[in-house]
Amino acid sequence: MATRTVYDKIWDAHVVAERDDGMTILYVDRHLLHEVTSPQAFEGLAQAGRSPWRRGANLATPDHNVPTTNRSRGVEGIEDAVAKEQVVVLDDNCKRYGIEQFEMTDRRQGIVHVIGPEQGATLPGMTIVCGDSHTSTHGAFAALAHGIGTSEVELVLATQCLVQRKSRNMRIIVEGHLPFGTSAKDMILAIIRAIGTAGATGHAIEYAGSAVRALSMEARMTLCNMSIEAGARAGLVAVDDTTLNYVHGRPFAPTGAMWDRAEDYWRTLVSDADADFDTELELDAAGIVPQVTWGTSPELVLGIDENVPAPDDFEDPAKRELCERALTYMDLEAGRPIASVPVDRVFIGSCTNGRIEDLRAAAAVLDGRHVANSVTQAMAVPGSGLVKAQAEAEGLDEIFRSAGFEWRDPGCSMCLAMNDDRLYPGERSAATSNRNFEGRQGHLGRTHLVSPAMAAAAAVAGHFTDVRDLP
Amino acid sequence: MIEAFEHHEGTVAPLDRANVDTDQIIPKQFLKSIRRTGFGDNLFDAWRYLDEGVIGKNANERRINHDFVLNEPRYAGSSILLARGNFGCGSSREHAVWALQEYGFRCVIAPSFADIFFSNSLKNGLLLIVLEKNLVDELFGIVQLEEGYSLRVDLAGQTLRGPGFAADFEIEPERKRLLMQGLDDIGATLAHADAIRDFESRHRQRMPWVFSRDGNAS
Ligand code: SF4
Secondary structure, three states: OOOOOHHHHHHHOOEEEEOOOOOEEEEOOEEEEOOOOOHHHHHHHHHOOOOOOOHHHEEEOOOOOOOOOOHHHHHHHOOOHHHHHHHHHHHHHHHHHOOEEOOOOOOOOEOHHHHHHHHOOOOOOOEEEEOOHHHHHHHHHOOEEEEOOHHHHHHHHHHOEEEEOOOEEEEEEEEOOOOOOOOHHHHHHHHHHHHOOOOOOOEEEEEEOHHHHOOOHHHHHHHHHHHHHHOOOEEEOOOOHHHHHHHOOOOOOOOHHHHHHHHHHHOOOOOOOOOOOOEEEEEEHHHOOOEEEOOOOOOOEEEOOOEOOOHHHOOOHHHHHHHHHHHHHHOOOOOOEHHHOEOOEEEEOHHHHOOHHHHHHHHHHHOOOOOOOOOOEEEEOOOEHHHHHHHHHOOHHHHHHHOOOEEOOOOOHHHOOOOOOOOOOOOEEEEOOOOOOOOOOOOOOEEEEOOHHHHHHHHHHOEOOOHHHOO | OOOOOOEEEEEEEEOOOOOOEHHHHOOHHHHHOOOOOOOHHHOOHHHHEOOOOOOOOOHHHOOEOOOOHHHOHHHOOOOEEEOOOOEOEOOOOOHHHHHHHHHOOOEEEEOOEOHHHHHHHHHHOOEEEEOOHHHHHHHHHHHHHOOOOEEEEEOOOOEEEEOOEEEEOOOOHHHHHHHHHOOOHHHHHHOOHHHHHHHHHHHHHHOHHHHOOOOOOO
């Protein structure tokens, strides 16, 4: 048999049929649902008189729209009538079709990409889809996971399959040790800077190398999460002890003899030694410094010790124009040190950086320090109810609160600002989320993406600063 | 079931920006809808209007940004969007495709598209044409020069024709067939229901842990 990558292996294990026209019907093991991209799919299903192919494949939770304060009244407490309707409709659809849902008041509720792994609903070797582009997060478990649109949500509900063309294989190898003060977030931002936001279009990325192996599962999730910002639908990391140790004992994970069988199989989910990749990139972890995006695309990123670029620094005319537009939108001058840029609001959370290790990293910086007076608002939004409970058990909520942070309930929150957590026109954020597009966090808001430690450091200093230099 | 696409002729609007993301195509505040319609007025909302887009605002009462290309009278009623590389990147929201179609676009031409946007478009019968960068550059030149410039797209022959411009384009045969026949993806997949069932029972034998929740759902 020809040598295969992890991606090839998972793909092969899910092929239902090859159609005459070259498309593959691929079986979907796990389907995650949330309130924003599912209502039209359920409606289509009902209109066609169909029902879900395999109910047990589905797991739903409301996350994008839910408020992050005053949650005791549940759905009734949502003031925005339109947002409320989406949450109610998700409730109704889940009840109607017998789909397991962590409702808004369930302590397991949270961002769909946080709860899947947390529950063990995300398992190695699975095909996992969700109507959300950051489904790539689950690739950290050597799962083939990617975002789909609403029509595909309906297709998966109705048929348990996707009609797909296989992607090409790309490997990104990061060798060496990540320096003190840097994290997986800095690693992925450095990667996106190197290859651009379309650099991996059409590919599934495998992250490999000693620096990736050394990452915890949560850090690997951060890495895979932003694969989509590099243009790849899916990103993954091969199975190793770290993977299995994390999965073991999770509520949805197999136990006993079934675990042993699963483990035997999961251990095969590594790329063959001489497997072929269509594209390869190598990066030295030691050269990575804390990263800050300065523009309106995730590839417009700088090391904290660098200055905002000028349009002339780019050769490609399209990039030059992008730079010009970004400078205007972000209200920055070329040549300005990124470390001199002040922030108005700080957001720690999202499916990229809303897990317990992220909160610990931020709290470690905030312990004994306080948010600068010039900062209007700083908030910490745990990725799930269980993350929140864990953080509170460790006393992290106290550290956040005494540092001047608001301690919120779980949800997507200011990552996309569908609820009230947002930037106002002209305001600037330090955010641990994944997109700095124009208006992403609020109309005319300006987003700078950073790691949790760097967001905490910016909150304390009132401007971006190297977390390693904090007094 | 999507509307079949054979050929189309319409005026071309140039959107001269690379990396147009789906947050720009349809901003998130409009995603709260539970319907597939009602997005056209908010296509490119933050660029088209000067005031902030709020769900439910009457489009006739908005402050128009006259500097935005789609608001120029010469591009009113255009049905072909000419765009730059990596169009449709970012969020997987299919609302972006619905908004483009409801506004009146039948076809988008660009040097490259983001993956998820590409498949979402196909599912809805919005034709995406990938053209080489130099051809796209040429078209931008022509469109900006000639008012009311219109192109004819022939999907069967895979050609683009307009005054002073002719190009052929590539499209994968199955995508072409899907667009031309307006095929229903779900119906087509359910035609393989037996194969899916067979696969599923083998898969259940091999990897029973995948099915561990099947008994739990109510
Ligand atoms: S946290 Fe942000 S990126 Fe992640 S699922 Fe929610 S909205 Fe999407």
